[in-house]
Amino acid sequence: MDIFNFIVVILFVLNMLLALLLIFIERRNPTSTWAWLVILLILPGIGFVLYLFLGQNFHRQKMFELKTEEDTLHKKLLLQNEELIESKLVPNDSKTQRYLDMIRMNYTYSNSLYTQNNSVKIFIDGNEKFNFLLEDINNATHHIHIGYYIYKQDKIGNEILEALIKKAKKGVKVRLLYDAMGGRTIGKHFFDGLKDAGGQVAIFFPSKIPHFNIRVNYRNHRKIAVIDSKISYVGGFNIGDEYLGRSKKFGNWRDTHLRLCGDVVDGLQKRFLLDWRYASDEKIHFEQKYFKLKDQCGTTGIQIVSSGPDSVEQEIKNGFLKMIQKAQKSIYIQSPYFVPDDSIIESLRIASLSGVDVRIMIPHMPDHPFVYWATYSYVGELLKAGVKSYKYNNGFLHSKTIVVDGEIATVGTANMDIRSFKLNFEVNAFIYDHDVAGELQKIFIEDMKCCEEITEELYKNRSRIIQIKESISRLLSPIL
Numbered sequence: 001m002d003i004f005n006f007i008v009v010i011l012f013v014l015n016m017l018l019a020l021l022l023i024f025i026e027r028r029n030p031t032s033t034w035a036w037l038v039i040l041l042i043l044p045g046i047g048f049v050l051y052l053f054l055g056q057n058f059h060r061q062k063m064f065e066l067k068t069e070e071d072t073l074h075k076k077l078l079l080q081n082e083e084l085i086e087s088k089l090v091p092n093d094s095k096t097q098r099y100l101d102m103i104r105m106n107y108t109y110s111n112s113l114y115t116q117n118n119s120v121k122i123f124i125d126g127n128e129k130f131n132f133l134l135e136d137i138n139n140a141t142h143h144i145h146i147g148y149y150i151y152k153q154d155k156i157g158n159e160i161l162e163a164l165i166k167k168a169k170k171g172v173k174v175r176l177l178y179d180a181m182g183g184r185t186i187g188k189h190f191f192d193g194l195k196d197a198g199g200q201v202a203i204f205f206p207s208k209i210p211h212f213n214i215r216v217n218y219r220n221h222r223k224i225a226v227i228d229s230k231i232s233y234v235g236g237f238n239i240g241d242e243y244l245g246r247s248k249k250f251g252n253w254r255d256t257h258l259r260l261c262g263d264v265v266d267g268l269q270k271r272f273l274l275d276w277r278y279a280s281d282e283k284i285h286f287e288q289k290y291f292k293l294k295d296q297c298g299t300t301g302i303q304i305v306s307s308g309p310d311s312v313e314q315e316i317k318n319g320f321l322k323m324i325q326k327a328q329k330s331i332y333i334q335s336p337y338f339v340p341d342d343s344i345i346e347s348l349r350i351a352s353l354s355g356v357d358v359r360i361m362i363p364h365m366p367d368h369p370f371v372y373w374a375t376y377s378y379v380g381e382l383l384k385a386g387v388k389s390y391k392y393n394n395g396f397l398h399s400k401t402i403v404v405d406g407e408i409a410t411v412g413t414a415n416m417d418i419r420s421f422k423l424n425f426e427v428n429a430f431i432y433d434h435d436v437a438g439e440l441q442k443i444f445i446e447d448m449k450c451c452e453e454i455t456e457e458l459y460k461n462r463s464r465i466i467q468i469k470e471s472i473s474r475l476l477s478p479i480l
Helices: 003-026 030-042 046-055 065-078 082-089 096-110 126-138 155-169 192-196 265-280 315-326 342-353 369-383 418-423 434-450 456-460 464-479
Strands: 118-123 143-148 173-179 200-204 224-227 231-235 257-262 301-307 330-334 357-363 388-392 401-404 408-412 426-432 451-453
Touching: 096 301, 096 315, 096 426, 118 126, 118 301, 118 434, 126 155, 126 224, 126 231, 126 257, 143 155, 143 265, 155 173, 155 192, 173 265, 192 200, 200 265, 224 265, 231 265, 231 408, 231 426, 257 265, 265 301, 301 315, 315 342, 315 401, 315 408, 315 418, 315 426, 330 434, 342 357, 342 369, 357 369, 357 434, 369 388, 369 456, 369 464, 388 434, 401 434, 408 434, 434 451
Parallel strands: 143 173, 173 200, 330 357, 357 388
Antiparallel strands: 118 257, 143 224, 224 231, 231 257, 301 426, 330 401, 388 451, 401 408, 408 426
């Protein structure tokens, strides 16, 4: 047997073994299974390599067994006082009573307390967001908890690091967490100054080989900052110059981020500490110093909902679905990636056919080609049901926002895609407030001035090459 025939036989055997693994051992969702089987059929060898990077699933339960146990344990410790739970479950204002079933659902499946002593500041520009964050870091007196999916070793990355080092030298407890995939370009000694100053650094799901991580799945996509248990941040901005519009490729970076004060801070603090315990092996306790009583900040009702591959339910996706189903007037969605599952697609179709004004805004330019063309195919499909779709042309749209009826909204790290629903660790703020939701709706309408509408006519007249890209990407969408 010559070398070529030998390689063909090996590839055939590997494909067959992997196909059997997918069907009988991993027992995936049938749609995902079929997608992988097609890839193995049409791309023998290459499909096997892709699976190693994107598809491996059989160690998931073992990998996150400890994390699931610890999350459950400490959530229970935080929720021992049932009177407190009930008082934080029931909204005070009559308008929010309409969403009581949604609030209870988020509590039941995500242990997410409803709090109403909160204030919200919205950022849509990275420069403003980081100016506020740096000021809050500089004013910290007790602790700073920073957890980001991406941390870049560039100008803003160094600026934040220097601020953290200064505070650590003054005795402020600094904990910095970043994802191994998102921080893969960081040099080995980049954080040495912070460690020498007494700060701590942990990597989520690190690779055994520096700068090379075979696992694309199970990334900590969250972006959380908590300062002195008084102020917190959550949203779409990572730490890097491109998020301040300094990238030649993307130019202006349009994102949405929140600065939250009040009782809601405890929800993000809890989320960070649970992630920190898993990544650092530090048996940090949920002490009172990390959950201090808050001054009166405002009246905005908020729940912090997180989800991930260690979740039994897809909590954030369920929250999205509930919002869509509650809509009576309008649904405004911004997402850089729009690769939803059938439940989301059908809910949006039904809402639009029922007379709800459904609008979806996506980027004009792709940063991940396959995901972009899958996104384009899904918005194209929804046009037939009367959904309005727009391409944002003023730089790159990275905002992850849903606004319903100008009354409730969600902002966070989860995209409207299967990866965020199932494979990434995400966190979102669900906001029950007319003023905040109304402001986010106004921002969406203002963004429409920088958009090109994707009309049915425009979509039908797309080129043959785009149709081919869409078809291939749509086929791969269950694994993107």
